[in-house]
Amino acid sequence: MTKSIHNNLDRHKIAEIQPLMQIHQLSLFYNQKPAFKDVTLSIPQNSITAIVGASGCGKSSFLICLNRLSDLIPGCTVSGHIQLGTLNILSPKANTTALRRRIGTIFQKPNPFPMSIKKNITFPLKEHGVKDSQQRHNIVEQVLKDVGLWSEVKDRLQDNALTLSGGQKQRLCIARTLALQPEILLMDEPCSALDPISSGIVEDLILRLRQKYNYTIIIVTHNLAQAKRIADYTALFWVDKGCGRLIEFAPAEQFFNAPNNELTKAYVNGIKG
Amino acid sequence: MNLSGLKMIRQNQYGLDKVISLFFWLVPLIVTSLFIWILGDIIRGGIGQLNWAFLTTAPLDTGRQGGIAPILVSTLLILGVCLAVSLPIGIGTAILLAEFTPNHNWFGRLVRRSLDVLAGVPSIVFGLFGNAFFAKTLGLGFSILSGGLTLACMVLPILIRATETGLSAVPQEYRLSSASLGISRTSTLWHLLLPAATPGLLVGLVLGIGRAIAETAALIFTSGYVDRMPTSLLDSGRSLSIHIFDLSMNVTGGDANAYGSALVLILILLLINAIASYLSGKYSKTLKV
Numbered sequence: 001m002t003k004s005i006h007n008n009l010d011r012h013k014i015a016e017i018q019p020l021m022q023i024h025q026l027s028l029f030y031n032q033k034p035a036f037k038d039v040t041l042s043i044p045q046n047s048i049t050a051i052v053g054a055s056g057c058g059k060s061s062f063l064i065c066l067n068r069l070s071d072l073i074p075g076c077t078v079s080g081h082i083q084l085g086t087l088n089i090l091s092p093k094a095n096t097t098a099l100r101r102r103i104g105t106i107f108q109k110p111n112p113f114p115m116s117i118k119k120n121i122t123f124p125l126k127e128h129g130v131k132d133s134q135q136r137h138n139i140v141e142q143v144l145k146d147v148g149l150w151s152e153v154k155d156r157l158q159d160n161a162l163t164l165s166g167g168q169k170q171r172l173c174i175a176r177t178l179a180l181q182p183e184i185l186l187m188d189e190p191c192s193a194l195d196p197i198s199s200g201i202v203e204d205l206i207l208r209l210r211q212k213y214n215y216t217i218i219i220v221t222h223n224l225a226q227a228k229r230i231a232d233y234t235a236l237f238w239v240d241k242g243c244g245r246l247i248e249f250a251p252a253e254q255f256f257n258a259p260n261n262e263l264t265k266a267y268v269n270g271i272k273g
Numbered sequence: 274m275n276l277s278g279l280k281m282i283r284q285n286q287y288g289l290d291k292v293i294s295l296f297f298w299l300v301p302l303i304v305t306s307l308f309i310w311i312l313g314d315i316i317r318g319g320i321g322q323l324n325w326a327f328l329t330t331a332p333l334d335t336g337r338q339g340g341i342a343p344i345l346v347s348t349l350l351i352l353g354v355c356l357a358v359s360l361p362i363g364i365g366t367a368i369l370l371a372e373f374t375p376n377h378n379w380f381g382r383l384v385r386r387s388l389d390v391l392a393g394v395p396s397i398v399f400g401l402f403g404n405a406f407f408a409k410t411l412g413l414g415f416s417i418l419s420g421g422l423t424l425a426c427m428v429l430p431i432l433i434r435a436t437e438t439g440l441s442a443v444p445q446e447y448r449l450s451s452a453s454l455g456i457s458r459t460s461t462l463w464h465l466l467l468p469a470a471t472p473g474l475l476v477g478l479v480l481g482i483g484r485a486i487a488e489t490a491a492l493i494f495t496s497g498y499v500d501r502m503p504t505s506l507l508d509s510g511r512s513l514s515i516h517i518f519d520l521s522m523n524v525t526g527g528d529a530n531a532y533g534s535a536l537v538l539i540l541i542l543l544l545i546n547a548i549a550s551y552l553s554g555k556y557s558k559t560l561k562v
């Protein structure tokens with residue numbers, strides 16, 4: 001209930017909201033074959049943007065451009081322009097380590113490292129120069145509380161993270177990303193590998209985080225109901241002639257109730273997809 | 274098809290299942306009994322020789338009498354040289370191949386192909402190469418150093434392949450999620466990938482040591498025959514396997530000590546095996562905590 005009020009508040013403010021990330025004519029190719037082409041949109045600050053669309057339309061590929069994870073995939077090339085504040089993300093000179101600290105990623109399959117629960121969080125922190133172990137411990141406690149895992153694991157911080165349940169693993173992965181204090185969270189179907197209860201917990205968590213820390217969140221989801229529940233903005237990707245396209249990007253209310261595009265209409269009414 | 278026909282097929286399948294599972298039990302049984310037979314033979318022949326004096330005294334009367342102390346020392350030194358050289362080069366190459374060379378890259382393909390060819394080269398060829406290159410060209414002569422370096426060339430392909438396989442077996446998700454947390458490639462390699470690949474590396478190490486310690490042909494031409502206690506790495510030294518070969522082929526009446534030496538060789542191999550599996554178990558545990 002509070003959620004929808006919150007959403008509506010935001011929607012009234014759209015006009016004043018600064019775009020945080022501007023994406024212009026973005027295309028991605030796997031070995032010269034385009035996965036998606038010419039995507040242009042602006043991600044509004046402190047909002048949740050949901051990306052929906054049928055399988056294979058390039059949603060995951062879109063996300064991996066935003067933090068240059070695409071660099072790691074052999075044969076993958078990206079063209080276009082992404083601007084984050086003063087930073088030109090696709091510039092070869094951009095510092096990817098710092099960039100990925102600013103833009104955290106949560107993957108579909110929870111993938112904690114094969115280390116202790118605590119080390120999963122402290123290892124990246126150490127990498128980013130948090131030298132004081134007491135400070136690191138405080139951060140561990142803080143982020144585990146943020147994701148609601150603290151009471152469940154506080155007595156077993158030294159246990160292997162792989163012994164956690166699927167939902168707990170995913171929350172640990174979120175915690176380990178939060179520990180780096182990113183500005184933007186990219187989430188690629190963060191709930192789809194989880195059972196309905198864990199999925200609900202993670203979904204609530206996303207909303208709580210946004211409210212508490214004003215994160216900007218971009219979330220890919222196959223679950224239209226979920227997009228409806230949490231998104232402020234929604235984008236629809238669709239495959240056209242073997243290549244993904246951005247069909248519509250609009251405030252969620254408009255997207256679900258009065259879409260401009262016929263395809264969107266069919267999709268949200270469950271006729272397509 | 275009617276029901277009874279279906280039933281017959283089922284029964285036939287059960288019969289076939291039984292034959293196949295019998296086969297799959299039989300094969301390991303044969304392999305195991307072969308191993309036990311050889312082991313039994315060596316133990317029977319060698320156990321009478323095995324005592325403290327045998328391990329700590331020098332051979333007498335070209336090995337018919339006395340012990341194997343200098344031979345043990347030479348063997349361990351040759352093995353030490355071999356590992357000191359092959360481990361760093363092997364792990365380094367494996368990292369380069371697995372982490373920094375794309376799969377279809379011509380350089381990676383060339384190196385991998387060469388390694389596969391190298392792994393199949395008969396050891397006598399390595400011996401001749403070691404003799405020509407290390408002993409003659411580099412002027413190391415018949416020495417423990419020449420022998421160790423030649424063995425290093427032999428075990429490198431095994432070590433590299435095992436480590437590379439270990440690294441490739443680490444799920445790609447670890448690399449992606451590590452990068453997504455802004456962790457550098459070096460740290461990812463050091464803290465995440467290498468620990469995860471260690472069990473694979475240890476398997477390669479055991480196989481490599483096994484090949485090195487059992488080697489005769491490659492060492493005859495490089496580390497030589499001399500059964501005195503070596504005083505430096507540039508001394509010639511006789512390895513256990515050459516000692517066994519010499520006693521059983523060239524020395525009449527040397528059979529008892531040949532058996533004794535073979536038993537020691539096998540015990541060393543079993544010991545190394547046990548250490549490696551202990552470490553591998555321990556390592557996968559420490560990684561997890």
Ligand SMILES: Nc1ncnc2c1ncn2[C@@H]1O[C@H](COP(=O)(O)OP(=O)(O)OP(=O)(O)O)[C@@H](O)[C@H]1O
Pocket residue numbers: 030035053054055056057058059060061062073
């Ligand atoms: N590493 C890769 N190499 C080559 N092609 C790829 C690679 N990853 C994805 N593709 C192709 O790019 C297209 C877009 O894939 P992508 O994973 O981005 O889709 P998606 O919208 O996330 O799908 P899903 O909803 O199933 O996750 C697909 O046709 C896919 O086959």
Ligand SMILES: [Mg+2]
Pocket residue numbers: 059060061188
């Ligand atoms: Mg996807």
